[in-house]
Amino acid sequence: MATNLSATAKVILGMLRMRPRSGYEIKSFVDTSTSFFWSAAYGSIYPELKRLREAGLIAGTDEPTGDRRRVVYELTDAGHAELEAWMESEPETMELRDEPLLQLFFARDADEAAAALRAKANRHAEFLGRLEPIRPLAASLTAGTPALALEFGIAFHEFARGWCERKAAEVESGRATAGGGS
Amino acid sequence: MATNLSATAKVILGMLRMRPRSGYEIKSFVDTSTSFFWSAAYGSIYPELKRLREAGLIAGTDEPTGDRRRVVYELTDAGHAELEAWMESEPETMELRDEPLLQLFFARDADEAAAALRAKANRHAEFLGRLEPIRPLAASLTAGTPALALEFGIAFHEFARGWCERKAAEVESGRATAGGGS
DNA sequence: AACAACATGTAACCGGTTACATGATTGA
DNA sequence: TCAATCATGTAACCGGTTACATGTTGTT
Numbered sequence: 001m002a003t004n005l006s007a008t009a010k011v012i013l014g015m016l017r018m019r020p021r022s023g024y025e026i027k028s029f030v031d032t033s034t035s036f037f038w039s040a041a042y043g044s045i046y047p048e049l050k051r052l053r054e055a056g057l058i059a060g061t062d063e064p065t066g067d068r069r070r071v072v073y074e075l076t077d078a079g080h081a082e083l084e085a086w087m088e089s090e091p092e093t094m095e096l097r098d099e100p101l102l103q104l105f106f107a108r109d110a111d112e113a114a115a116a117l118r119a120k121a122n123r124h125a126e127f128l129g130r131l132e133p134i135r136p137l138a139a140s141l142t143a144g145t146p147a148l149a150l151e152f153g154i155a156f157h158e159f160a161r162g163w164c165e166r167k168a169a170e171v172e173s174g175r176a177t178a179g180g181g182s
Numbered sequence: 183m184a185t186n187l188s189a190t191a192k193v194i195l196g197m198l199r200m201r202p203r204s205g206y207e208i209k210s211f212v213d214t215s216t217s218f219f220w221s222a223a224y225g226s227i228y229p230e231l232k233r234l235r236e237a238g239l240i241a242g243t244d245e246p247t248g249d250r251r252r253v254v255y256e257l258t259d260a261g262h263a264e265l266e267a268w269m270e271s272e273p274e275t276m277e278l279r280d281e282p283l284l285q286l287f288f289a290r291d292a293d294e295a296a297a298a299l300r301a302k303a304n305r306h307a308e309f310l311g312r313l314e315p316i317r318p319l320a321a322s323l324t325a326g327t328p329a330l331a332l333e334f335g336i337a338f339h340e341f342a343r344g345w346c347e348r349k350a351a352e353v354e355s356g357r358a359t360a361g362g363g364s
Numbered sequence: 365a366a367c368a369a370c371a372t373g374t375a376a377c378c379g380g381t382t383a384c385a386t387g388a389t390t391g392a
Numbered sequence: 393t394c395a396a397t398c399a400t401g402t403a404a405c406c407g408g409t410t411a412c413a414t415g416t417t418g419t420t
Contacts, residue, residue, distance in 0.1 A: 006407075007279070014288035024371050034287055037280040041409055046373055068371060068416040087288065087298075091281035093230055094305050097189070099218040099273035105194035105331040106269065113327045115183050116269075145295045148288040148349065152342075159341045160334075167330065188379075206399050228401055232369055250388040250399060 005086060006095075007042040007051060012081040013075065016058060020074040023049050032134055033146060036153050041103060049073060057082050110171050117168035124161035128154065184246045187268055190274075191239075195257065195265040198240060202279040205231050213329060214316050218309060230311040231255060239264050240315050292353050299350035306343035310336065 005013070011034060015026050023045050030040050052058045057079035060071040072093035075083065107113040133155050135147075187195070193216060197208050205227050212222050233322050234240045239261035242253040257265065282302035289295040317329075 003403080010281075010284060014284065017288065017290075023373090025369075026371095028370095034284060037278045038284050038287075039408090043410075044376090044408055050373095065370075066417070068372060083288075086384080087285055087294065091285055091301055091305065093279050093281045094309075095277075095279040096219045097275050097277040099192075099275045101331050101334060102192060102196065102216060102220050103269055104271055105220075105328050106199065106265075106333070107327040108199075113270065113330060116327075117330075119273055123273065125277075145289040145298075146287050148295060148299075149283050152283060152345065152349075154336075155345055157336065160338065162339055163334065163337075165336075168314070171330075190380080204399070205401090206397095210398095221380090224401080225382075225403090226380055232401095246388095247398075248389070252399060 006044075006048060007038070008040045008048040009057075010086060011038055011040055012045065012048060012052065012073075013057065013079055013086075016073055017080070017083055018076050020061075020072045022059070022063075022070050022072050024070075033150070036131065037149075052079070110174075114168045114171045117164045117171065120144065121161045121164035124157040125162065128161065129156045131157065187264070188226075188230060189220070189282065190226040191234060192268060193220055193222055194230060194234065194255075195239065195261055195268075198255055198257050199262070199265055202243075202254045204245075204252050204254050206252075218313065219331075234261070271293070278343065292356075296350045296353045299346045299353065303343045303346035304344065304351065306339040309339045309344065 011030060015021060015029060021029070023042075027040065027042055027045055029037075049058070053060055053073070055078075056076055058073045059076050060073045062069070063072045063079055064070050071177060100116060100123055104113060104116035104120065107116050125173075129134075131150065135154070193212060194208060197203060197211060202277060203211070205224070209222065209224055209227055212220070231240070231242075235242055235255070237260075238258055240255045241258050242255045244251070245254045246252050280302075282298060282305055286295060286298035286302065289298050313332065317336070
């Protein structure tokens with residue numbers, strides 16, 4: 001325990017606790033579930049898998065499909081302990097990089113502000129377009145909590161889109177000053 | 183134009199359009215305004231300032247305080263054009279790294295889910311504690327849009343905190359399944 | 365036959381963060 | 393005098409992303 005896990009290690013261990021998986025399966029599941037708030041690329045998954053195996057947190061079994069090699073990983077006892085320690089720890093990273101918001105920040109007049117708000121609203125709408133179709137998938141996989149995380153994503157983007165559209169309308173209609181409710 | 187600007191370059195150019203500033207001033211203004219959605223460290227600001235000057239997008243003037251050297255930068259015409267091109271371009275990056283949400287995703291039962299939701303709510307509350315005191319500052323600096331961006335931050339964290347607390351209460355009271363409105 | 369999907373991996377690149385190093389000024 | 397703040401910069405580090413490289417299997 002007390003090893004500090006990389007971002008990629010956290011998502012790998014969690015996904016392997018759900019069920020054993022190959023690197024490829026981890027990647028495709030990440031892409032269809034956590035990617036909107038926690039992404040991972042092949043270039044970090046495979047090296048991390050190697051490190052985690054060397055550290056004794058996961059174990060790999062060869063399960064080829066014909067001649068196509070394939071390694072399925074599962075958590076060891078040490079891996080379980082490590083994951084649980086992280087799950088109980090205080091979450092640290094909550095980071096945002098929001099370019100449309102930066103454009104809004106730098107807007108000098110009502111026109112620019114409205115344009116930035118519309119652009120931001122569109123971006124959130126795009127996310128919704130990607131999130132909503134995977135909703136049934138997430139709900140089916142495990143009864144409860146992955147679906148909750150997805151729901152947060154949907155609720156957040158709906159909120160943000162709505163907020164931006166309301167503010168854009170306000171700004172466009174003249175009253176550009178700060179103020180207003182939640 | 184058409185140069186692709188780094189994350190740090192975007193925030194530097196924007197801040198210099200508001201008014202000329204030293205690297206130190208850029209950093210401290212970033213910390214009290216955009217940092218919650220667009221941060222920048224000295225280690226990227228000073229090298230970037232050098233690159234931008236070499237690229238002819240900004241110009242520096244020596245304005246020492248006694249014997250303490252100090253360089254104040256301002257936008258050149260090329261810098262103005264570059265910034266405007268970026269402002270009018272489609273914003274690309276909208277990234278999130280949300281550790282409490284990942285913990286929620288991996289929670290296996292109602293207890294773990296509730297704990298993750300409470301932890302996430304607390305994190306949002308912490309952000310609010312940092313954002314609310316700088317509200318008057320942002321509102322005063324320029325009449326309009328920086329305050330709007332700040333307001334989005336406050337509204338977002340309020341929304342997220344409320345959502346997490348509501349869901350935590352739901353999960354704790356037994357009905358742990360997915361569902362429910364916006 | 366060809367293409368999409370399965371499957372694994374490496375290497376170069378990029379760029380932000382942390383830590384370090386230095387020095388002046390101001391207010392307590 | 394001492395600490396906080398002003399002020400600038402570099403170097404090492406870290407780690408994620410992109411691109412590249414290779415081969416199999418299943419589907420059309």
